[in-house]
Amino acid sequence: MNEERSSKVLALSGGVGGAKLASGLHAALPPGRLGVLVNTGDDFAHLGLSICPDLDTVMYTLAGVVNPETGWGRAGESWAFMEALAAIGGETWFRLGDKDMAVHVERTRRLRAGASLSAVTADLCRRFGIAAAVLPMSDDPVSTVVDSDEGSLAFQDYFVRRRCEPRVRGFRFQGVEAARPNPDALAWLADPDLAAIVIGPSNPFVSIAPILAVPGLRDALMRRRVPLVAVSPIVGGQAIKGPAAKMMDELGIRPSAAWVAEQYGDLLDGLVIDELDRGLADSIRGPRVLVAQTVMRDAADRTRLAGEVLAFARGLERRPGR
Amino acid sequence: MNEERSSKVLALSGGVGGAKLASGLHAALPPGRLGVLVNTGDDFAHLGLSICPDLDTVMYTLAGVVNPETGWGRAGESWAFMEALAAIGGETWFRLGDKDMAVHVERTRRLRAGASLSAVTADLCRRFGIAAAVLPMSDDPVSTVVDSDEGSLAFQDYFVRRRCEPRVRGFRFQGVEAARPNPDALAWLADPDLAAIVIGPSNPFVSIAPILAVPGLRDALMRRRVPLVAVSPIVGGQAIKGPAAKMMDELGIRPSAAWVAEQYGDLLDGLVIDELDRGLADSIRGPRVLVAQTVMRDAADRTRLAGEVLAFARGLERRPGR
Numbered sequence: 001m002n003e004e005r006s007s008k009v010l011a012l013s014g015g016v017g018g019a020k021l022a023s024g025l026h027a028a029l030p031p032g033r034l035g036v037l038v039n040t041g042d043d044f045a046h047l048g049l050s051i052c053p054d055l056d057t058v059m060y061t062l063a064g065v066v067n068p069e070t071g072w073g074r075a076g077e078s079w080a081f082m083e084a085l086a087a088i089g090g091e092t093w094f095r096l097g098d099k100d101m102a103v104h105v106e107r108t109r110r111l112r113a114g115a116s117l118s119a120v121t122a123d124l125c126r127r128f129g130i131a132a133a134v135l136p137m138s139d140d141p142v143s144t145v146v147d148s149d150e151g152s153l154a155f156q157d158y159f160v161r162r163r164c165e166p167r168v169r170g171f172r173f174q175g176v177e178a179a180r181p182n183p184d185a186l187a188w189l190a191d192p193d194l195a196a197i198v199i200g201p202s203n204p205f206v207s208i209a210p211i212l213a214v215p216g217l218r219d220a221l222m223r224r225r226v227p228l229v230a231v232s233p234i235v236g237g238q239a240i241k242g243p244a245a246k247m248m249d250e251l252g253i254r255p256s257a258a259w260v261a262e263q264y265g266d267l268l269d270g271l272v273i274d275e276l277d278r279g280l281a282d283s284i285r286g287p288r289v290l291v292a293q294t295v296m297r298d299a300a301d302r303t304r305l306a307g308e309v310l311a312f313a314r315g316l317e318r319r320p321g322r
Numbered sequence: 323m324n325e326e327r328s329s330k331v332l333a334l335s336g337g338v339g340g341a342k343l344a345s346g347l348h349a350a351l352p353p354g355r356l357g358v359l360v361n362t363g364d365d366f367a368h369l370g371l372s373i374c375p376d377l378d379t380v381m382y383t384l385a386g387v388v389n390p391e392t393g394w395g396r397a398g399e400s401w402a403f404m405e406a407l408a409a410i411g412g413e414t415w416f417r418l419g420d421k422d423m424a425v426h427v428e429r430t431r432r433l434r435a436g437a438s439l440s441a442v443t444a445d446l447c448r449r450f451g452i453a454a455a456v457l458p459m460s461d462d463p464v465s466t467v468v469d470s471d472e473g474s475l476a477f478q479d480y481f482v483r484r485r486c487e488p489r490v491r492g493f494r495f496q497g498v499e500a501a502r503p504n505p506d507a508l509a510w511l512a513d514p515d516l517a518a519i520v521i522g523p524s525n526p527f528v529s530i531a532p533i534l535a536v537p538g539l540r541d542a543l544m545r546r547r548v549p550l551v552a553v554s555p556i557v558g559g560q561a562i563k564g565p566a567a568k569m570m571d572e573l574g575i576r577p578s579a580a581w582v583a584e585q586y587g588d589l590l591d592g593l594v595i596d597e598l599d600r601g602l603a604d605s606i607r608g609p610r611v612l613v614a615q616t617v618m619r620d621a622a623d624r625t626r627l628a629g630e631v632l633a634f635a636r637g638l639e640r641r642p643g644r
Contacts, residue, residue, distance in 0.1 A: 048431045084424035088449040098420040102406035127410040
């Protein structure tokens, strides 16, 4: 086996954007060489079920069963459960498809029986035929809270029920101080076969920050011996998907790929920005910059971008001096 | 309002057979004049959900949304959840349809939030537009256990997973000693407007016996001032549906409508037997006997039988001497 084929890559991901890049990496790497370290700050209990939106989006995307139009949920989904729930007065603001329910019900059952989230996730991924390790950031509960002009909101309340309408003032990750990092994630970070770390084009505030806030994970990332590159989720001053740019506006930050470089700071060896932002390349201080087509419209886009990101990372040295 | 129209009827029911008669009574009586006292010994926790098969069968039947082919579950049901659950290795021996899941999830959520089973049931029935009171026999858990030649089996294990194959030796109703009767059921039994009590053509061993085993319910039935009639679930030595006749065989009882009279004994003022069993009428000691077409193939059959049962009960006196 040549060296390149035997090297491993760890991707950090929230939901849709990170999951798309992860699926490109999944396609670009040999089986078993991709780990995806996933935000669980969005997880919540709803209708008595343990729901892990980012884990599910990553899992469904890697399995090729994701709804290609939304980027989350399942392809060919049906809604008989939700319609019947509405008819008896149940809560329907968070839409749960019939197929999707199988994962929530089975995961909840296993968690209640004492299994860890990482063990349940690994087994679900095996059942879905996924040849990557999908790693929840922690087996302990962490809950992202959005401080807004309408008070503190649980993340899904803000994101789904309120459709990101309240103006954000900040974010907190409840329980994160006590959360232990997923030991498998630490093992991936310490693995001598690890060749690169990639932060996907996920929301820096609510997808990547919770992962970095887990005690031990940021330190392990800082101690890495391999290059770390991020793909900017901000393209032309806009977020490709989701509320990242709106959040920046409300926090008094001008949305730009340059801000992404500042936000990740010392963590970054390289930053991938979109062709649209080519003009910013020279102004970005710190990381090396790759300009690429970062908007992933189909599987070919994802695999191509993944290839470019991997080649870029391979050409980088771990930045010295820290 | 004339006296007949103002009189109330309380029906005792298990699943399919009792539910069919209850729906006939529902159609035959003015709104609000029917109470259905339902067995909850079949209830069980499955996949983390509180499942109440007999309550649901009664509710779906009264609401007119039951699957007309099976007599349980919902009409026009879909199975996307169950298929997706099978694909990830979940337990599928107890089939839960997509629409049906709405009731299980919502009931489980409300019970966990502290609501009583009777309150949740009443609200679900209101949502389904049911003009009858569906009364769980108790808000406390009771679990029917089938003692068999293969050991003790939880009821659904015996009934669904093992398809009634093990030979029965007896039945126990775990928790029944401590179960308090549903206060609404006691109120129905004490209601001066109550005109009749009807035991539906349900399994005497596992549908009606658990109700009668709840402390206080049998006594209240014995103290009644109104006629009590039962419709035999045994027709021509066979059970219309379910394992009643097989259970009798295995317990050394010759299945017959005459045995039903013996089983209910002093409780009965009247027994309705099928035309097929007309020859047994004279041999039945104790209750008055009505011979009728008891097999309910459609809504017209149910309403007709309900009308005959009500007329029969009205013509009976409460049997004296007890």
